[in-house]
Amino acid sequence: LGESGLYKIAVLIDDLRAEESKKRLAAVQSLPQIAEALGADRTRGELLPFLLDIADDEDEVLLALSEQLGNFLPFIGGTPYAAHLFPPLERLAGLEEPAVRERAIESFRKIIDKVGVKPVEKELLALVKRLMEGEVFTMKIASLGIIPLLYGSGSSSAQAEILPLYFKAAKDEIPQVRRIAAKNLKDLIYACKNVEEFLPLFQSLCLDEQDSVRLMSVESCIALSKKIPQNKVGNYILPFIKSVAEDKSWRMRYMLAEKIVELCKGIESSIVCKDISNYFAKFLQDSESEVRAASAGRFAEFCKLLDLNTIVEKLIPPMKKLSNDPFPFVRKSLAENILLVCPLIGGTHTSQHLIPTFLTLLKDENSEVVLPLFKTIGYMNKVIGLDSLAQSIVPAISNLANDKKNWRTRLTMFQYFPFLAQQTEENFFNDKFLELFLQGLGDSVFAIREIAVENLMKVAE
C-alpha cells in the first residue's frame, strides 16, 4: 500500500465511528479493504471486536454490516476461523429491526454453506441456546431462524438438543415467536429423517388462536404432504385441509385456495377428486371476494389434478356463476383461467359448458375482464376451432381495438394481437383481424403505433 492508500485506510477505520451516518455507512462498505490492509490476524483480533460494538447504530449501517460479515470469511483467515464471525452476527440477529435480523441470518446461511456445519457445530449450538434464553423476544426469533440451518446437517446429538428448544419456542406466549416457529417448521420437515416427530407440533400450531400462526401452517402442511406416507394422509393432511377450508377467518381460506394445488401434489388423485374438490367448489362460491378470486386463479391448475367427471360435475357449475360476480377482479381472474381448461375437458364439454360463460365474459362492460380472454384463446381454438364463434369474437375485439374512451384498452388489445396471430389459423387471422391490426399503425396515440410496429414482425411470422 502506498502512502495515499494508507491514508485512505486510516480515514476509513476512523470513519467507522464518525458522527455522520453516511461516513459510517461508507466505511462499513469498505470493510474488505480495511481487513486486507490489517491482515487476517489483526482483523480477527482487533477489527471484529470493534465491530461488535457498533451494533447500536442506524439501520442502514447495520444492514450493510450484516451483509459484509456474510462475505468476510476470506478476510479472517478462512474456514478454520469461521466461528469468529459469529459474535457480531449473533448480536445483529437478535436486534429489533426485522430487516437487519433477516440479513444477519442470511449471512449465517452463507457462512454455513461455505464451511459446512461440522467445523462450527459447537459454537452454533451454544449460540442458538444463548439466543433462545435471550431477554428480548427478537433473540428467540433469531434462534428459530438459525436452527434450520444447523438441523439438517447437524450431528444427531446436536439435533437431539435443538428440537426441544424449538418445540418450547413454538409454545411461547408471544404470538410473533410462535409465528416464526410455524413459518420455519417446513424447513425442519424437509430436512428431517423422521417426519412423525413433528406431527404433534404441527397439530398444535394448526389450532393456535392467532390467525397469523395458523396461516403459516399451510406451508408446513405442504412439506408434510411430500414426506408423509400415503396411508397417513387421511389422518393428518385431510383433517387439516378440512379445518382450514371451514375456518372462520377468510385469510385462512384464501391461503388454502392459493396453495391447494401444491398441497394436493402429495395426495392420491382419487382422494383429491372425492374430497378436496368439494372444498374447492365451495371456495368458488365463498362469501369473501378475495377467496373467490384466488380460487378462480387456480382453477385450471387444479383441474389438471382431477378426472373429467369431477371437473364437469363439481367444478363447472360454480365456476359458471363467477361470470356474473359483482367484483370485476374476480371476473378477471376467471377470464384469465377459463379457457385453459378446454383441452382438459374436450370439445363436447367445451361447447356445452364453457362457451356460454365465455360469451358472457366477452360482453362484460369492464375491458379488463374481456382482454385476458384473448391471451388464452388458442386453447379453445385447438379444441373446437373459432369459426363458429367468429360472430361473437370479432365484434368484441374490434370494439376493444377501437375503444375511443380509453387508449390503454386499445394498447392492451394491440399487445395481444401477436397471441391471436399465433394461436389462430393464418386464414382466420388474415380474414378477420389483419385490417384492424394495420389500423393500429395509424393510431393517434404514439404508444399504440409503437406497439403495432413492434408486433408487426411477430404477426408476420
Place this chain on the structure above:
Amino acid sequence: IDEKVNRIEWLNKHYKSLLVLTTNDKTVKLWKIFNKEEPKLYNFNMDGKPAPESINKLKVPKHKKGQKVLSHKVLKVYPKGHEHHINSLSMSMDNEHFLSADDLRVNIWNVERSDDVFCIVDIPAGNLEDLSEVITSGKFHPIDPNLFAFSSSKGIIKLCDLRLNSSSEKNCTNFEILEDPSKKNFFSEIINSVSDIVFSKNGRYIFSRDYLCTKIWDIRKNKAPVNSLRVTNYLEKRLCDLYESENIFDKFELCGSPDSNFIFTGSYNDNFHIIDRHGNCNCTLEATFNNKKNQMIGTYNYYADKKASAPGNVNFNHKILQGTWHPTGSTLAVANYNCLFLFNGVTSQMPYTK
C-alpha cells in the same frame, strides 16, 4: 399540517426499549425510547496527528464503557394512509398490528411494514360538504386480535370482525339506540355524536361517550346499552347557550379502570367524573390547584337519588377532556389547563356494589 400530536399509543412491554406510536394529523410514527450508551472512544488514527507511516502503524480504535443517556429515535414512519385528520390510534393485542382512523377511513397497519396499509373501512366521500356521518374514534379489542370497533358522529358504534371479510363496512354489528323520531329535536344529532369509545379491560363492554352521557354496552347485546348514565345534571337545560358558545361540540374522552368497573370521563368546571359501570354512583372530583396534597375534593352523587342539585355558576371554559388510567394500578392522570394531575386510589372509597 399542524405541528401537534393527536394521539400516542404504547406498544407492548415485550421489547427491551420503550416503543410508542404517535400521530399528527396525517402521519403516524414509531419511536423508540432507550438508554443509549455513549462509549468513550480512543486510539484513532487521524486524531490531529499525521497519517500512519506504514501498515503496521494502522490503529484500530477501542472503546471504554461510557455513560447511559436517555435517547429517542424514529424507527418507522407510516405515511400516506390518510387524507383527513387522524383521530385515533390503537394497538392490537397481537402486538403486530395497529389501526389509525380519520373521518372517513380506518386503516390497519403492520408495525414492521411502513409501505403497506390495509384499508378496512372506507366511507365513500361523495361531496365533502354533504358529509352526513364521520368516524370519530376507533379501537382494537384488548383481548381478541380479530375485533375492533369504531364510532360515528351519528351515534352508532360498529363492532367488526377482521376474519369475516376483507372490508368491514357492511359486515359489522351496529350498536345504536334507535330513537323515536318524534322525540328528536334540533340538538339530537349533535349530542348523540359519540366522541370517544373504549373497550373495558376485560373485553366484555364498550364504554361510549357522547355529549351528555356515557353508555355501557355489552358486546354481546347490540340493541340497547346495559346502562346510559348522565355525566352531569346541568347540561340538558342549557343546550341553546352551549350551541351559541360552541361548547356543544366539545369532545370528551373516557377511560376504563383496570378492573373494568369504573369509567373516568371529564366535564366542565374543572370537574372529572368516576362513574361506576352498574350505574349506582357518579363521583364528581375537581382537578384544580386548590387541592392540597393527599386530598380529593368532590362529591358522590347517586343516580337513584333524584334530588341531585345543579351547581349555580358553571365555568364552561374550564373543561377536562382527557385522562388516562394506569393499565394495572390505581393511579389516574387527568389533564387540565396545561397541567397533569395525578390521583391515586380514586376508586378505593367509592361505594360499589356488584
